[in-house]
Amino acid sequence: MINKDHLPEQQRNIINTQITKFKKTVQTVELSRIPDANNIPGEASARWLKISDVICVFVDMKNSTKLSAARHANTTARSYTLFTGTAVRLFRSFGASYIDIKGDGVFALFNSNQVNTALVSAVTFKTFVDEEFTRHVSSKTHVDTGVRIGIDQSTLLVSKVGFKRDASRADIHNEVWAGKAVNVASKLSSLSNDNEIHVSAEFFKKLKSRKILYSCTCTELEELWETVDVSHDDRFSFNTAHSLKSAWCKKHGVEYIESILAEDEC
Numbered sequence: 001m002i003n004k005d006h007l008p009e010q011q012r013n014i015i016n017t018q019i020t021k022f023k024k025t026v027q028t029v030e031l032s033r034i035p036d037a038n039n040i041p042g043e044a045s046a047r048w049l050k051i052s053d054v055i056c057v058f059v060d061m062k063n064s065t066k067l068s069a070a071r072h073a074n075t076t077a078r079s080y081t082l083f084t085g086t087a088v089r090l091f092r093s094f095g096a097s098y099i100d101i102k103g104d105g106v107f108a109l110f111n112s113n114q115v116n117t118a119l120v121s122a123v124t125f126k127t128f129v130d131e132e133f134t135r136h137v138s139s140k141t142h143v144d145t146g147v148r149i150g151i152d153q154s155t156l157l158v159s160k161v162g163f164k165r166d167a168s169r170a171d172i173h174n175e176v177w178a179g180k181a182v183n184v185a186s187k188l189s190s191l192s193n194d195n196e197i198h199v200s201a202e203f204f205k206k207l208k209s210r211k212i213l214y215s216c217t218c219t220e221l222e223e224l225w226e227t228v229d230v231s232h233d234d235r236f237s238f239n240t241a242h243s244l245k246s247a248w249c250k251k252h253g254v255e256y257i258e259s260i261l262a263e264d265e266c
Contacts, residue, residue: 021046028157033111034097035158040175042160048178053112054156055203057096057122058185059087062146062192064104079137079145080104086133087125094121094261098175105189107182112153115206116264120257122149122197127247129195150188151199153206154181180237187235191228197244198228204242209260216252 002012027047034051041047061083084101091099091108094117098109110118129147137145156179188198204225207213215222224246231239248256 034109037098037175040158040160043162045159048157048159050155050157052155053153054179054181055110055112055114055118055151055153056107056181056185057091057110057118058105058107058150058182058189059122059125060105060148060186060189062148062195063143064145075137075140079141082133082136083147086128090125090128091121094118094124096121100175105186107185109156109177109181114264115153115203116209116212116260118151119197119199119207119212120260122151123244123246123248124257125149126195126197127253130247146195148189148192149195149197150185150191151197151203152181152184152188153200153203154179154184156181184236188241191230191241191243194245198241199244200236201238201240201242209263211256211260215246216249216256218249218251 002015004012006012007015021043024046028050029047030050030052032052034054035049040049061080064080083104084106087106087108088099088101091106095114096108096110100107108118108121110121126147126149134146137143156177158175158177160174161176162174184200188200191198213224215224224244226243226245228241228243229239230236230241
């Protein structure tokens with residue numbers, strides 16, 4: 001227990017108030033779709049929303065720690081803007097229901113009926129990194145950069161935690177997503193060495209489209225995905241993940257994107 005000689009009264013009161021909240025029963029409201037951010041309850045309501053089978057796409061900048069804010073502030077700032085700004089806009093263009101920036105990473109949440117759309121958004125961002133981001137940034141910084149991408153799907157809880165939002169301090173009232181999808185997607189992204197997309201077994205089994213699983217007509221038909229053994233990695237509760245190295249074909253990319261997205265609309 002924290003006593004009056006241990007911490008100042010103001011800080012003790014804050015801690016005690018939060019412990020009192022912890023002891024109260026929280027109401028969980030089940031939803032089938034990700035709600036609008038304005039409809040996510042706040043801490044004072046003691047309500048959390050429970051959304052089933054949420055898909056998380058997590059993208060993280062490779063070797064971002066080698067970009068120096070002290071020595072190359074201008075280039076570092078532009079690199080972060082190019083990476084995160086493009087990620088946010090591409091994910092939104094594919095209808096992500098929620099997008100958040102975490103340092104040098106971005107995660108996007110999609111509903112359970114958007115399996116193909118979620119993957120299309122990830123491959124599209126990978127294509128941008130392969131064709132544009134790495135070339136532009138490496139030429140300015142000489143840093144071997146790229147992207148790490150992970151995707152998982154699971155039930156999530158969400159509520160807003162912190163003070164009531166006001167114009168002066170929007171940063172202390174944020175949505176908190178509790179559950180495995182975001183954390184596992186982040187950990188899957190760390191498996192990447194060369195811009196691969198790594199997905200969990202739970203997500204991979206939902207992929208049915210032939211145009212997702214096999215190469216296009218530009219080459220001899222072959223499987224695009226490789227199985228990755230993660231049984232030795234205690235960060236994961238599953239034994240296998242799946243890795244995709246391909247980006248969109250320069251000849252058939254638009255055709256494949258439109259066809260794959262249409263399968264989510266059925």
